[in-house]
Amino acid sequence: MRFVLRMAGREMRASWSRLVFFFLCIAVGVASMVALRSVIQSVRTALMKESKSLTAADVLIYSNRAFTENAAFVIEEKLKDHDVSETSRAIEATTMARRDGEESEVSTLVELRAIEEGFPYYGKIELAGASYDHALLKNGGALVRPELLTRLDVEVGDSIWIGEQRFEIRGVVVREAGRSLRMFSMGPRVFVDYADIDDAALLDLGGRVWRQILVRMDEEGIQELVWDMKGSLANEFVRVRSYREAGDRLARRLNRGENYLSLAGFVILILGGVGVWSVVRVFIAQKLKSIAVLKCLGASTRQVLAIYFFQVIAMSAVGSLIGVVFAAGAVAAIPPGLGLDLQDVELSLTGSAIVQGVGIGLLVSTLFSLIPLLHVRLVRPLWLLRPEGQLEPQVSTGGLRGWLRKLDRLQVGAGFFLLVALVGLASWQADSLRVGAYVCGTFAVVSLCLHFAGIGLIKAVSPLAKNAYFPLRHAVLNVSRPGNQTRVILLAVGVGVCFVLTIRSIQENLLEEFAVELRDDAPDMFFIDIQRDQVEILEERAWDSGASSVKLVPVLRARVVRLDGAKAQLESYEQVREQGGLGREYTVTYRNHLDDNERIVAGRFWDESHSPDLEVSIESSLRDRYEMDVGDKLTFDIMGRSMEAKITSVRDVEWSDARNGGFMFVFRPGGLENVPNTYAGFIKAPNDALERAEFQRRVLAGIHNVSVVDLRDILDALVQVVEKISLAISVVGNVALLSGVLILLGSVAMTKYQRRYETAIFRTLGASRGRVAMMMFFEYATLGVVAGFIGAMGAQVLTFLLSTQVLEIPFRFAFLTNTVAVLIAAASVSVVGVIVTLDVLRHKPLSILRVG
Amino acid sequence: MIRLEQLKKVVASGSEDLTILHPLDLEVPEGQFLSIVGPSGSGKSTLLGLIAGLDAPTEGSVLIDGVNLVELGEDELARLRGERIGFVFQFFHLLPSLTALENVLVPLEIFGILNAEKKSRALLDEVGLSERTHHYPSQLSGGEQQRVAIARALANDPSILLADEPTGNLDSSNGKHIIDIILGVHERRGMTIVLATHNMELARMSDVMLELKDGRIHRPEIANATATDAAPDVPAEDAQTAAAGSSGQ
Structure with a gap:
C-alpha cells in the first residue's frame, strides 16, 4: 500500500501542471453540482415556506362535521405519539355578516375564520397600518378584508353581526396566511377569535363549516403522522393532509417545480460524470506507457490499478474543492448576473450542499472512472516492445460472435454497476426511482445508439476518403483510423446534448404551462345565476364599472x-x-x-x-x-x-x-x-380590493339573485407562487445549461492530447496551420452534427417521458429548439475542436515529436 | 536457466495470420551471455518478449528455472519478472514523472522494500550517475537514460538480464559506454544475459551468438564468432564498427 501511495504521489507531483486541465474539468462538473444543489436547496426552502404559508401549518386535520368523541380521542393520542410541537384549532365557515344598527338590512356572504393564538404557524397576517396581534381579536374583535368595509359600508371601529354575535372591526387584513380550504371564496374574509364562536350557532350552518386542527412539528415526522392518522381516521369523516400534498393546483405546481429542480440536479450530476469519464479516459491513455513499464517491472494489475485509482480520487478531491470555490463564485454571481430578484429566496452555498456536492462529486468521479480505469488491466507490458499491437486480439475475429468475444466482460459489468448505482443515486437525489430509471435508461440507450452510430458513421463516410480535397480526405481518415476519437466525441457530445436539451425542453414546457396562469386577462370574478333579462344590463354595468x-x-x-x-x-x-x-x-x-x-x-x-x-x-x-x-x-x-x-x-x-x-x-x-x-x-374585475368591492356593489345594485365567486385571492396566491417557481426553473435551467455546455466542451477539449502527435507529423510534412485547422473542422463538425442529432432525439424521448409521466404536463415538440441545438452542438464542437488544435499548433513540432 | 521448447508466435496482420517465430528450441545455461542478431523484423524483440513473459506464445513453452511461463497468469508473470528478470529497452522506457533515483527504487518498492535508497544510489553509482540522482528523464541525455534503465533492471538482483537493442537508440560513444556497463555487469554478477542487437561489437563480446532471419534460426550458436563470419546481413557500418572493435581487443 505504501508503494501504491508513494507512486501515486510521485506521479501527481511531477505532472502537476499538466493535470491542471484535468482538475478544471472535474472542478467544473463538481461546481455545477454544488452550485445547482445550493440554488435548488435555497429555492426549495423558499417554496417550502410558500407551501407552508398556504396551509399555515405542517399538517392540517379537518372535517365538515363536529369531531366525534372517538375521532377527538384518536387525534389526541396520535398527536401525543408523534412528537408534535404545537397545535391550534380553527373554524372556517361561509356565513352571512350584516352591519350593526337597527335600520340595517345590508348583509353579505363572508368567509369566516375563527383562530386561536399562535395562528398562523407559517406565513403571516398583514394588516393595513398596523401589525397583527391576536389580542386584537380577543373579546369580540374582528379583522376584515377591505371589500367588506365597502360592501357593508362600515369602517374600522364599527360593529358587524355574524349570526347572533356582534364583533367590532379592529383592523383591515391586507394579506393572510392559510388560504381557504376551497379554491374560491364566496365573500370577503373575516377573522375572529376562536373562543368567541358559539359552537351551537355554527350547527345551523351545516356542511359549510370546517373544523380544523393545525399542527406544527418537525419535518421528518410529518409524513408518518399523516399516514398514521389517515389510517386511523378513515371512517370518521376526518381528513388529514400535510402542506406538501398535491391537493390543489398550487401544490401541484409546487411539486412540479421541485421535481424539475431535482431532475436538473441529477442530470447535471450525470453530465459531470461524463466530463470526469472523458478526463480519466484521456488521463489513462496518457499513462499507458507508465502502466506498461510498471507491469514490466513486476507490479501486479491490482497495484497499478490502485496507483491510478488513488490519483483519480486525489484529482477528484482537489477538483471537487476547486469546484466548491467556483460554485461559491457562481452562486454569488447569479442574481446580478441574470438580473433576477429572488425576494425571499436567499441564494447561498449551503453547508450540506458543499458536503453533498463534494461527496457526490467523489462518488460520481469514482463511478465514471471505473470503466476507463479498468482499461489498466488490458495494458500489457508487451506494448513497450510493440506499441501498435498491444490491445489487438491475437486471432482475427468477425461478426457478432467476434464482437461479443472482444467485449470486456468486466467493463460491461462495470457499466451495468454504474447504471444501477446511478439509479440508486437518482432515487436519493430526485426522490424518485422512476425519474432515475427514466434518466439512466435514456442515458444507456443513447450511449448505445451513439456507439453504433460511431460504427455506422465510419462506414458511411469512408467513400469520402478518396476525395481530392486534402482536409476533407484526412478528416474522413481521422474518423476511421485506429485509435480514433469518433466514439468518444460522439458519446460525450451526444449524451451532453441529450441532457442539456432535455432540461431546456422541460423548462420551456413548464414555463409555457405556467405562463397561461400569469396572463393578465384571466377572469377573476364569476357571477352565477344571471337571468336572461339581466344579461344586457349586467354586461353594460360591468364594462362601465371598469371590467x-x-x-x-x-x-x-x-x-x-x-x-x-x-x-x-x-x-x-x-x-x-x-x-x-x-x-x-x-x-x-x-x-x-x-x-x-x-x-x-x-x-x-x-x-x-x-x-x-x-x-x-x-x-x-x-x-x-x-x-x-x-x-x-x-x-x-x-x-x-x-x-x-x-x-x-x-x-x-x-x-x-x-x-x-x-x-x-x-x-x-x-x-x-x-x-x-x-x-x-x-x-x-379591477385588481385593487377596494375597487373590486365597489365594482361588485355597482354591478349588482338592485340585483339580488346573482351570486358572486371571487377568485382574486387564489389567483394572486397562484401567480405569486408560479412566478417564484418560474424564476427558480429559469435560474436552475440556465445554470444547468451553462454547466452542461462547459462540461461538454471540456470533454471535447480533452481530445487535444491525442491530436498532438499527428498534428506535429502533419506540420513536419509541410501542412499549413490553416490546412490542419480545416481538417479538424470537418472532422469535429461531422461528429457534432451526428452526436447532436442523436442527442436531440434522445432528449425528445426523455422530455416526453418526464413531462407526461412525472411532471404531468403536456409534451410539446420544440422543433426550433431542437434544430438550433443540433446546429449549436455542431458549431461549438467544431470551434472547440479547432481552438484546441490551434493550441497544439502553437508548439513547435519537434518538441512534441521528441516527447512522443 | 532459460529453456524454449517449440516456441512459436503468430499474430494477426489484417485478415491474415503472420508467423513471427517458427517453432524454435533453445537453451541458455545459467551465467551465459547470449546475443541474438538479425535484420529488423526477424523476430528478435518478439523472442525477448516471450522469454520475459511480456507476450504469450501461440505454441510451445518458455521455462525459466523450470517454471513454465505459459502456465502463469499476468500477475504471476509480473512477480516472476520482478524477482528474476531485468529488462532493458531500446527506448529506455523510464517513468517520465519520476526522478532517476525514484525510477531505480520502483522495482524494489513493488516488492515491499521501502528503504532501499542506499541500494538505488549504489546502483546509479555503478552506472556512473551518482550526480544525476534527482534529475527527471527529460533532463537526461539518451545515454544517461539508458544507464538509469540498466540500474533499474539490476535493482532486484535478477538472475537474468534481457536487453532489446540497448544501444540502438544511442550514438557510438554512448553506445560504447553502455556496452562496457553490460559487460561489467556480466563479469561482476555472473548473470545470464540475453541481448538482441544490431551492434556487432557488442554481439561479438557475448559467449554465444545466434542469428535470426524471418523468424527462424539462421546460424545457430556461433560461439566467439568474428563479425564477418557471423553476420553477413548486418549493415556495413555495424560490421566496420565490429571489426574495429575486434581489432582493438
Missing part, C-alpha cells in the same frame, strides 16, 4: 341518463349512475364556436347553420373513461325533460387555460334555446 373583459355564457344543468354507444350501452339511469361520475349533474352550455383553449380531436365541430337535431361535443376524458365516441347517442335529463343528442365531436380542453370555464358537454345551438337557462359571467 377589462366580460363574457356571459348560457348555462344549464344536465344529467346523462342513457348512453347508446358502440361499446357501452347503459339503458337506464341506474346503470349510468353505477358508472360513477357520468351520472352526476353537469353544467353544460351551447354555442357555435370553439374557445381558445379547445381543440377538436375527433369528429367535426358544427358550423353556424341551424340544425333541427340536437348535437353535442364531449370532452376527451369522457370518451376515454366511458367508452363513448362520435356517432353515439346520449340521453340527457335537462330540467326534467328527456333529450337525445348525438355526439358529433370530441374536444380536448386545456383546463389550466380555462378562462371561460371548461365544459364537459357543449351543445349545438338550436335545440336548447327553449329550455329555461341562466347565464354565468366570467369577468376580469
Whole structure:
C-alpha cells in the first residue's frame, strides 16, 4: 500500500501542471453540482415556506362535521405519539355578516375564520397600518378584508353581526396566511377569535363549516403522522393532509417545480460524470506507457490499478474543492448576473450542499472512472516492445460472435454497476426511482445508439476518403483510423446534448404551462345565476364599472341518463349512475364556436347553420373513461325533460387555460334555446380590493339573485407562487445549461492530447496551420452534427417521458429548439475542436515529436 | 536457466495470420551471455518478449528455472519478472514523472522494500550517475537514460538480464559506454544475459551468438564468432564498427 501511495504521489507531483486541465474539468462538473444543489436547496426552502404559508401549518386535520368523541380521542393520542410541537384549532365557515344598527338590512356572504393564538404557524397576517396581534381579536374583535368595509359600508371601529354575535372591526387584513380550504371564496374574509364562536350557532350552518386542527412539528415526522392518522381516521369523516400534498393546483405546481429542480440536479450530476469519464479516459491513455513499464517491472494489475485509482480520487478531491470555490463564485454571481430578484429566496452555498456536492462529486468521479480505469488491466507490458499491437486480439475475429468475444466482460459489468448505482443515486437525489430509471435508461440507450452510430458513421463516410480535397480526405481518415476519437466525441457530445436539451425542453414546457396562469386577462370574478333579462344590463354595468373583459355564457344543468354507444350501452339511469361520475349533474352550455383553449380531436365541430337535431361535443376524458365516441347517442335529463343528442365531436380542453370555464358537454345551438337557462359571467374585475368591492356593489345594485365567486385571492396566491417557481426553473435551467455546455466542451477539449502527435507529423510534412485547422473542422463538425442529432432525439424521448409521466404536463415538440441545438452542438464542437488544435499548433513540432 | 521448447508466435496482420517465430528450441545455461542478431523484423524483440513473459506464445513453452511461463497468469508473470528478470529497452522506457533515483527504487518498492535508497544510489553509482540522482528523464541525455534503465533492471538482483537493442537508440560513444556497463555487469554478477542487437561489437563480446532471419534460426550458436563470419546481413557500418572493435581487443 505504501508503494501504491508513494507512486501515486510521485506521479501527481511531477505532472502537476499538466493535470491542471484535468482538475478544471472535474472542478467544473463538481461546481455545477454544488452550485445547482445550493440554488435548488435555497429555492426549495423558499417554496417550502410558500407551501407552508398556504396551509399555515405542517399538517392540517379537518372535517365538515363536529369531531366525534372517538375521532377527538384518536387525534389526541396520535398527536401525543408523534412528537408534535404545537397545535391550534380553527373554524372556517361561509356565513352571512350584516352591519350593526337597527335600520340595517345590508348583509353579505363572508368567509369566516375563527383562530386561536399562535395562528398562523407559517406565513403571516398583514394588516393595513398596523401589525397583527391576536389580542386584537380577543373579546369580540374582528379583522376584515377591505371589500367588506365597502360592501357593508362600515369602517374600522364599527360593529358587524355574524349570526347572533356582534364583533367590532379592529383592523383591515391586507394579506393572510392559510388560504381557504376551497379554491374560491364566496365573500370577503373575516377573522375572529376562536373562543368567541358559539359552537351551537355554527350547527345551523351545516356542511359549510370546517373544523380544523393545525399542527406544527418537525419535518421528518410529518409524513408518518399523516399516514398514521389517515389510517386511523378513515371512517370518521376526518381528513388529514400535510402542506406538501398535491391537493390543489398550487401544490401541484409546487411539486412540479421541485421535481424539475431535482431532475436538473441529477442530470447535471450525470453530465459531470461524463466530463470526469472523458478526463480519466484521456488521463489513462496518457499513462499507458507508465502502466506498461510498471507491469514490466513486476507490479501486479491490482497495484497499478490502485496507483491510478488513488490519483483519480486525489484529482477528484482537489477538483471537487476547486469546484466548491467556483460554485461559491457562481452562486454569488447569479442574481446580478441574470438580473433576477429572488425576494425571499436567499441564494447561498449551503453547508450540506458543499458536503453533498463534494461527496457526490467523489462518488460520481469514482463511478465514471471505473470503466476507463479498468482499461489498466488490458495494458500489457508487451506494448513497450510493440506499441501498435498491444490491445489487438491475437486471432482475427468477425461478426457478432467476434464482437461479443472482444467485449470486456468486466467493463460491461462495470457499466451495468454504474447504471444501477446511478439509479440508486437518482432515487436519493430526485426522490424518485422512476425519474432515475427514466434518466439512466435514456442515458444507456443513447450511449448505445451513439456507439453504433460511431460504427455506422465510419462506414458511411469512408467513400469520402478518396476525395481530392486534402482536409476533407484526412478528416474522413481521422474518423476511421485506429485509435480514433469518433466514439468518444460522439458519446460525450451526444449524451451532453441529450441532457442539456432535455432540461431546456422541460423548462420551456413548464414555463409555457405556467405562463397561461400569469396572463393578465384571466377572469377573476364569476357571477352565477344571471337571468336572461339581466344579461344586457349586467354586461353594460360591468364594462362601465371598469371590467377589462366580460363574457356571459348560457348555462344549464344536465344529467346523462342513457348512453347508446358502440361499446357501452347503459339503458337506464341506474346503470349510468353505477358508472360513477357520468351520472352526476353537469353544467353544460351551447354555442357555435370553439374557445381558445379547445381543440377538436375527433369528429367535426358544427358550423353556424341551424340544425333541427340536437348535437353535442364531449370532452376527451369522457370518451376515454366511458367508452363513448362520435356517432353515439346520449340521453340527457335537462330540467326534467328527456333529450337525445348525438355526439358529433370530441374536444380536448386545456383546463389550466380555462378562462371561460371548461365544459364537459357543449351543445349545438338550436335545440336548447327553449329550455329555461341562466347565464354565468366570467369577468376580469379591477385588481385593487377596494375597487373590486365597489365594482361588485355597482354591478349588482338592485340585483339580488346573482351570486358572486371571487377568485382574486387564489389567483394572486397562484401567480405569486408560479412566478417564484418560474424564476427558480429559469435560474436552475440556465445554470444547468451553462454547466452542461462547459462540461461538454471540456470533454471535447480533452481530445487535444491525442491530436498532438499527428498534428506535429502533419506540420513536419509541410501542412499549413490553416490546412490542419480545416481538417479538424470537418472532422469535429461531422461528429457534432451526428452526436447532436442523436442527442436531440434522445432528449425528445426523455422530455416526453418526464413531462407526461412525472411532471404531468403536456409534451410539446420544440422543433426550433431542437434544430438550433443540433446546429449549436455542431458549431461549438467544431470551434472547440479547432481552438484546441490551434493550441497544439502553437508548439513547435519537434518538441512534441521528441516527447512522443 | 532459460529453456524454449517449440516456441512459436503468430499474430494477426489484417485478415491474415503472420508467423513471427517458427517453432524454435533453445537453451541458455545459467551465467551465459547470449546475443541474438538479425535484420529488423526477424523476430528478435518478439523472442525477448516471450522469454520475459511480456507476450504469450501461440505454441510451445518458455521455462525459466523450470517454471513454465505459459502456465502463469499476468500477475504471476509480473512477480516472476520482478524477482528474476531485468529488462532493458531500446527506448529506455523510464517513468517520465519520476526522478532517476525514484525510477531505480520502483522495482524494489513493488516488492515491499521501502528503504532501499542506499541500494538505488549504489546502483546509479555503478552506472556512473551518482550526480544525476534527482534529475527527471527529460533532463537526461539518451545515454544517461539508458544507464538509469540498466540500474533499474539490476535493482532486484535478477538472475537474468534481457536487453532489446540497448544501444540502438544511442550514438557510438554512448553506445560504447553502455556496452562496457553490460559487460561489467556480466563479469561482476555472473548473470545470464540475453541481448538482441544490431551492434556487432557488442554481439561479438557475448559467449554465444545466434542469428535470426524471418523468424527462424539462421546460424545457430556461433560461439566467439568474428563479425564477418557471423553476420553477413548486418549493415556495413555495424560490421566496420565490429571489426574495429575486434581489432582493438
